[in-house]
Amino acid sequence: MKKRVLAVALAVAMVGTMLAGCGGGSSEESQSSGTEAAADGAKVVKIGVYEPASGDNGAGGKQEVLGMQYANSVAPTVEIGGEEYKVELEIVDNESSNDKGPSAASTLVSAGVSVALGSYGSGVSIAASDVFKDAGIPIIGVTCTNPQVTEGNKHYFRICFLDPFQGTVLANFADANFSAKKAYILTKLGDDYSTGLGHYFKEAFEGLGGEVVEETFQEGNSDFTSYITSAKNSGAEVFFAPVSTEAAALIIEQADSQGLAMPIMAGDTWDSNVILNAAKGKNVEIFVTTFYQEGGNEEFDNGIKEYINGDSTAKANNGGDDTIAAVSAMGYDAYFVALEALKAAGSTDPAAVNEALWGVTYTGVTGSIAFDDVNGDALRDTAYVKCANTETGAWDFVAEQGTN
Amino acid sequence: MDWMTRNLPYLMAGISVGGQYALIAIGYTMVYGILRLINFAHGDIFMAAGLIMVYATTVLPIYIAIPLMIVVTVFLGFMVERVAYKPLRSAPRMSIMISAIGVSYFLQNFALYITGGLSQQYPAIPWISDTVVVLGATTKRVTLITPVLTIALVIALVLLIKHTKIGMAMRAASRDFETSQLMGVKINSVISMTFIIGTFLAAVGSLLFFTNYTGVTPTVGAMPGLKAFVAAVFGGIGSIPGAVIGAFIIGICENIIKGLGWTTFSDAFTFALLIVILIAKPTGLFGEKLTDKV
Numbered sequence: 001m002k003k004r005v006l007a008v009a010l011a012v013a014m015v016g017t018m019l020a021g022c023g024g025g026s027s028e029e030s031q032s033s034g035t036e037a038a039a040d041g042a043k044v045v046k047i048g049v050y051e052p053a054s055g056d057n058g059a060g061g062k063q064e065v066l067g068m069q070y071a072n073s074v075a076p077t078v079e080i081g082g083e084e085y086k087v088e089l090e091i092v093d094n095e096s097s098n099d100k101g102p103s104a105a106s107t108l109v110s111a112g113v114s115v116a117l118g119s120y121g122s123g124v125s126i127a128a129s130d131v132f133k134d135a136g137i138p139i140i141g142v143t144c145t146n147p148q149v150t151e152g153n154k155h156y157f158r159i160c161f162l163d164p165f166q167g168t169v170l171a172n173f174a175d176a177n178f179s180a181k182k183a184y185i186l187t188k189l190g191d192d193y194s195t196g197l198g199h200y201f202k203e204a205f206e207g208l209g210g211e212v213v214e215e216t217f218q219e220g221n222s223d224f225t226s227y228i229t230s231a232k233n234s235g236a237e238v239f240f241a242p243v244s245t246e247a248a249a250l251i252i253e254q255a256d257s258q259g260l261a262m263p264i265m266a267g268d269t270w271d272s273n274v275i276l277n278a279a280k281g282k283n284v285e286i287f288v289t290t291f292y293q294e295g296g297n298e299e300f301d302n303g304i305k306e307y308i309n310g311d312s313t314a315k316a317n318n319g320g321d322d323t324i325a326a327v328s329a330m331g332y333d334a335y336f337v338a339l340e341a342l343k344a345a346g347s348t349d350p351a352a353v354n355e356a357l358w359g360v361t362y363t364g365v366t367g368s369i370a371f372d373d374v375n376g377d378a379l380r381d382t383a384y385v386k387c388a389n390t391e392t393g394a395w396d397f398v399a400e401q402g403t404n
Numbered sequence: 405m406d407w408m409t410r411n412l413p414y415l416m417a418g419i420s421v422g423g424q425y426a427l428i429a430i431g432y433t434m435v436y437g438i439l440r441l442i443n444f445a446h447g448d449i450f451m452a453a454g455l456i457m458v459y460a461t462t463v464l465p466i467y468i469a470i471p472l473m474i475v476v477t478v479f480l481g482f483m484v485e486r487v488a489y490k491p492l493r494s495a496p497r498m499s500i501m502i503s504a505i506g507v508s509y510f511l512q513n514f515a516l517y518i519t520g521g522l523s524q525q526y527p528a529i530p531w532i533s534d535t536v537v538v539l540g541a542t543t544k545r546v547t548l549i550t551p552v553l554t555i556a557l558v559i560a561l562v563l564l565i566k567h568t569k570i571g572m573a574m575r576a577a578s579r580d581f582e583t584s585q586l587m588g589v590k591i592n593s594v595i596s597m598t599f600i601i602g603t604f605l606a607a608v609g610s611l612l613f614f615t616n617y618t619g620v621t622p623t624v625g626a627m628p629g630l631k632a633f634v635a636a637v638f639g640g641i642g643s644i645p646g647a648v649i650g651a652f653i654i655g656i657c658e659n660i661i662k663g664l665g666w667t668t669f670s671d672a673f674t675f676a677l678l679i680v681i682l683i684a685k686p687t688g689l690f691g692e693k694l695t696d697k698v
Contacts, residue, residue: 053520053521054516054520054521054522054622055521058520058521058522059522059523062520062522095521189668215665215667216667216668217667218668218670218671220623220624220626220627221627221671222617222619222624222627223417223421223616223617223659224617225413225417225543225616225659226413226414226417226659226662226663226667227662227667228413229410229413229414229417229541229663230662230663230665230667232410233410245523246523246619246621249523249525249618249619250617250618250619253617253618254616254617256535257535257542257543257544258413258541258542258543259535259542274523277525278525316520317520319522
């Protein structure tokens, strides 16, 4: 009898602490937003930021968030339905991990965001899609290029180009500029972005009469020497590696020390100063496709540089210098697309925002953005090709490339 | 000649990565030999050595940074033993094991906190980072240095164990923990020494490993740590030559598999090999024979 009483008491205590934990969290949060609203007399609308700050894609995720934070500092308020709202960014870290992403997304749902932005990396975007769907919250993909992110979804939108497009652009570029007949493709197993883009490149490249050699590597691999030897032995003329920047830095290092002697090509993830730093002073040739070329919009360039240089955390998050990553520009545009949607909806209700998003058009620093009416993908038809300058450690603009 | 130029890089990569695994594997095998503990935090100490080097070189010249990195890493290994394992000496073995896993996660998350989760570029070390050409194949000098240095260190270690007093104490402790204690072996200093040697070798291993593969992330120790552990079991856990030979076999096989184009299966192969060896020879290549005490 005594034991049972004790057990019940313990169980009650446990449930109690659990509830207290949750209750404490939410009351604190509502308090903080409450006091803020009282302080400057404005209502608050929350925009969720679902991005990686650690893991494979941590570097890119941080740069994307940087664009949003800068946008938030440019336009801290928005007028919704005739009332002034203060915009608050609710930032979570999905750790670049498909199994941790959904719980990060749930954090945003319980924080009561009206619309969410993200993520860098297609895999995590797909992983969390259903969490947002079930909560009825629309989400705007910023640089997740895999088609499956938005396919068949009414709540997932996207402002960047897609991998079938990017793969074709890259294949055309390899064919036109290097007259390559054979390509070596290295992708990461279990990474939706990497295998997806590799697949579309292969399709397009074979369509042009080329031949490909495909190899894969696993999570946690840091030894790429054998892959580089295989690429050399295969007689390929280009090395295509749509992988995370973390693996990219290792590939560049080892390509240099083994004398790869063929151009390395990659997609949008490689447009990062991680790559520039790794390639500086090395004997490598790197070409990437991307969303934005520094110098495309003077006002934005100067503004964000000032913002980055004025804040040591922002500078560290940008990799220690003020090179503008294309993903930052995309993050900036995504924020304004979200504001447009809030304005058009005239309410902070997620369902209304979702409805309004279909009709949103916006001209941002990366070009004009409008969504198609099937999947909510942006209609884009150009990508920029850049080449890493190994002497200056900056990107050189090469070409603006379409699919033909 | 052409065939050689094409395939030599796989073999060189295999031998060099094998040597790096060997240096880590010795740490596993020595600690197991004495404490019967699988030190799960060993791979993370390897990672920590990499990070310490990254931060040390930002403020110090390289010839001070390298010894400093080794000293700090050894101190870290020593502290881990003192704080997380020593108080549990009389506890059930499983408790120490859990404590080791705890230390492993602690180090990973601490590194995550310090680095912010971003990959840190390992500094280039003059001379050993240089590119050299061997029989028409280009590689870094470190690839050639690794096996030589590994073997030299192993010989030194074997001599230490065979011919010094502390070595004798280690052998005694690994044979019978309690009895050696009764015979007057200072067991705590023997265990500390084991950890010091193990982490010293891991620090040297990390220097060689990261010079070749220059990105340091909080989880970078996991894979090499696991492979080195496999190598230690493969060679017969507790046996130093076994661990070294096991590590070279795993490193070479892994790279040959990649060379054959079966890249997807290179890790699967490593672990399948472990299973096969353990089925055929449950104590590993050079494992102690199990004798039943009556």
